[in-house]
Amino acid sequence: MTAYKALMAFTRDTHALAQIAGRLGWDQETMMPLGATPQRAEEHGALASVLHARRTDPRIGDWLEAAKADDEVAVANIREVRRSYARASKVPANLATEIAKTTSLAHRVWAEARVNEDVAAFLPMLEKVVALRREEALAIADGSDPYDALLADYEPGASGETIGQMFAALRLRLVPLRNAILEMPVPEKLTVVFDESGQLALSEKLALAFGYDKTYGRIDKAVHPFSSGSGLDVRITTRTNPHDPFNCFYSTIHEVGHAAYEQGIDRQYLLTPLGSGVSMGVHESQSRIYENQIGRSRSFTGWLFGQMRDQFGDFGIANEDAFYACVNRVANGFIRTEADEVQYNLHVLLRFDIERALISGDLQVSDLEAAWNDRFAADFGYSIDKPSNGILQDVHWSEGLFGYFPTYSLGNVYAGCLHESLRKAVPDLDTDLAKGDTSKATGWLREHLQQFGGLRTPRDTISHATGAEPSEEPLLNYLEKKFSDLYEL
């Protein structure tokens, strides 16, 4: 057997085990009885140890040295294994264990602090998490920017500096757009109650309308919707709220976007380093373009309005135009996950700047709340009223996920680029969307992006699909046009 074949055989089992770990996570959020929690922690830990040992197995180094790549697939596989091996090998095992233990503890402390609105109870724990992740980042970075080392876990090849410039440009046009919108009359809200079974039935119909394939997946309920798994077993979850069926429908479409990426990857990459989405940013571009540019378009919401009338009868919204405005309603709010298309990125930009400063050491954890609240007031024009609406709202930092937030807006930026190209390629798309037929959109994304999985780097994945380097311009143009029309700015 050649070194390359041996490497791929070993890697295949590692990927299969990683799929199992992912499915355990799915089980925990959807099926697991509550009392099993402590046992599950041990099961997770045992599997994590096996995976860590495999990812740092010194034979990988030998195989990598001897492996010869005959084609672009082999080049990409070797690139990905090299990256994973180098990253895993640079982190001392005891530091990895310490981080796992501390973040597991910090997660519980955060959840309690959030309920009690008690920032002081969380900060000492957060300080430890920041210190450990910085230590890890410095070990991986080898002299380069430690934030970039963390970013590479979610968006390989990206740098804090480039993202910073892109996000600054976003902010420059998003803040005035937001301010202009909020001076206009606010569209009406939904006011009636929507039954759960109707929401779930229409949610499933939406998933299928966006091409979700239940032969290779399933839909369940979970507290926080997510998509999990790769290849032939990609499962999604959704949730319901009697007063807000959009939460259910757009969560579903969002997760179907993630799942479509995984389900759309060329089967030849199954259980290889190329067999799952290439980065969080590219992943989010798929969930966002499904959810927003397609799902919240005037044409598609016209169809959805009819579906909702069929499912729920008259629900107090008079016509398609009023429904479109209702779906795309922009209003004041504190919570990132509930934000509309315009304000969502402002939430992310705030977190990106703050976490970058935390990791560089320019901002101390003790000054974090003031920094958050000041920046929020500057961008949104009003003050945080309580910590659960401010720095305690997100789980990410308690889990040590520094470098994750920017991928949300990067995904929106990528979605903007892809949407521009898609519209050029399929000029009459709205005719189909108005009939609830997304196949030309999802087909274009599959053909130009999803099928390639991890074959190219994240930026190259986007530029291969669009024919241009990623830029924030298309997203900004799209948002300004859509909301200027809608709010008659």
Place this chain on the structure above:
Amino acid sequence: MTAYKALMAFTRDTHALAQIAGRLGWDQETMMPLGATPQRAEEHGALASVLHARRTDPRIGDWLEAAKADDEVAVANIREVRRSYARASKVPANLATEIAKTTSLAHRVWAEARVNEDVAAFLPMLEKVVALRREEALAIADGSDPYDALLADYEPGASGETIGQMFAALRLRLVPLRNAILEMPVPEKLTVVFDESGQLALSEKLALAFGYDKTYGRIDKAVHPFSSGSGLDVRITTRTNPHDPFNCFYSTIHEVGHAAYEQGIDRQYLLTPLGSGVSMGVHESQSRIYENQIGRSRSFTGWLFGQMRDQFGDFGIANEDAFYACVNRVANGFIRTEADEVQYNLHVLLRFDIERALISGDLQVSDLEAAWNDRFAADFGYSIDKPSNGILQDVHWSEGLFGYFPTYSLGNVYAGCLHESLRKAVPDLDTDLAKGDTSKATGWLREHLQQFGGLRTPRDTISHATGAEPSEEPLLNYLEKKFSDLYEL
């Protein structure tokens, strides 16, 4: 760290990984999308390799040599690890792989042959399976009886000879009992249709009535009911049939018996070699005593009759006595899994004698069908009409599970012993059972058997609970009394 502590820490992770493998099996039978099958096979394979490597890790040999046992728990742990390590180490890795591959293939060939009633299509595959398992048995047996080596996987310490004597004694009294019953008028059957939601609701009520704890488990539907998992996560499944709600109810009670054993084991044994049921026979004793001696008793069926009337209204059975006769109806049939308490063991005895002869070499696979059909006619008095009612009815042999069948009847024998002791300890049990209260029965079983898990050998587990060596007498006495009364023999 002492050698014993190091051994136990290593073993704990292995048990945690084995729990994960079990949960994957549960997922496959209840939740997994059909299209995921090939990927799941690779995931299972990867985890099986990890488990095999851990179970044959040479460090276990070193630890075992150096380990000192300070108490009976440590003695039992070392005994169990030594047994597992010796067994795993004696089988060459390539033979283990060959068996896994062949049985996986044979399982598919069997399923197809069964549908097509095509014995000839299955026999060459079965021949391979028998040859491989014989080779394995000879490797483990080291000169002793190879069938006992296989038996030890399911019932450590048992021998084909002892079981053979016990089963011969069973057959001597069961055949005449069966013949006498079948000369009497057959009780009436259920004839109406029972809706699925009502069956599932009452099935859950029954599970809870038998003490199943949903904080540490859950109930789902599956084609073939099973219980899976140990410790804090023990899940059961059931099934429904519109014409036969007893299938649902007694499958549930049966699986609750298995689950109660796992849920009842002392928590100090969690994820250790003592943390799950000690053998298949002892496991089956719990499922059978829940299902039969308790669940099919006159007193408990009296309560169940009322529950069914509440759930389904008048379903055509006039009173408690007629219902008791209906539940315990004995009639001609070909299928083991559908057999009543009396005939079930005759099905098992037939398989035991035949598989023992296959493994010893006294019976050739080419003569298998004739041997089966002759024995069936001798014990049951009529002939097999088609292979799916004969040698193709069970999955076990295609999966290489030789030595498994006898544990079913061993479980019934053990249940007979336990039931005799239980009735002595709780003389007024029927008063409670008539109210649907099983707590004194399940409490006695938990206190005298379930809590000990793998602490004692299987036989010692039973004799510790009953104060006597296991014997077939109590089961035979119980069956003769119950069915003589019921059929007025």
